[in-house]
Amino acid sequence: MTRRTTMHPDLTDSRAQAPFFSTWRVGTPLRQRQAVEAIAETWERRPWPADGLLAYHVYTGHDTSTLLHHSRWVDEQAFEAYLKTQRQERVDEIDTAVPGIERLWLGRYRHYRSHVPADRAGRVPGCIVIVDIEFEGPDPERQRAWVDAVVEALQSEPNPHPGGISAHFHLSTDGTRVLNYAEWESAQAHLEALAAPGDGIGSATARWERVQTWPGLKSTTVSRYDHALGLLPD
The missing domain is CATH 3.30.70.100 (Alpha-Beta Plaits)
Structure with missing residues (x-):
């Protein structure tokens, strides 16, 4: 299953060979909070999606309009498998709870x-x-x-x-x-x-x-x- 943590990620963990970053624009502080809660509820209702995903973290922007997402994958193949089989249903549920989210950018890094x-x-x-x-x-x-x-x-x-x-x-x-x-x-x-x-x-x-x-x-x-x-x- 999936559990919440207040711990920050360990950016030096060498297992995460494919760290990804992305941003969403949600528009207001209220919608920031609503989107974070929708993400948490959507993920907690489902099994953890893959052994290759080590952690997923969300951050609220001080611009009061955006969210930063940071997912830590063991490799890009694990992410691609998730993308094909599980991502869309999670996105759809979040968009139903908080309509109008703009997904601005996804970056693949090492x-x-x-x-x-x-x-x-x-x-x-x-x-x-x-x-x-x-x-x-x-x-x-x-x-x-x-x-x-x-x-x-x-x-x-x-x-x-x-x-x-x-x-x-x-x-x-x-x-x-x-x-x-x-x-x-x-x-x-x-x-x-x-x-x-x-x-x-x-x-x-x-x-x-x-x-x-x-x-x-x-x-x-x-x-x-x-x-x-x-x-x-x-």
């Missing part, structure tokens, strides 16, 4: 590396910040090189904000994007870090300037979320 300072390991995040980086065309080598440069900048940061807990970097399978799933103590801590001297998170150092002016970097989007629902096999 976890590449994480940055978790030793003094912050084990802390429970109060806010999830998703940083979506898009490059001009596919280039897996550029994806990895850019992430490596970001981690170097983080490790050498002279004034790290104490509210930052971790950063987990994922590479899109099409070679065009990087997604940083960043855990923060609170939304306020993240806002304070953004307001500090420098362009975004990080001081005005040469390493951060290199990250921000990387050749082929097309756009950066930052969104904040609260963890609203975790589902696990019972």
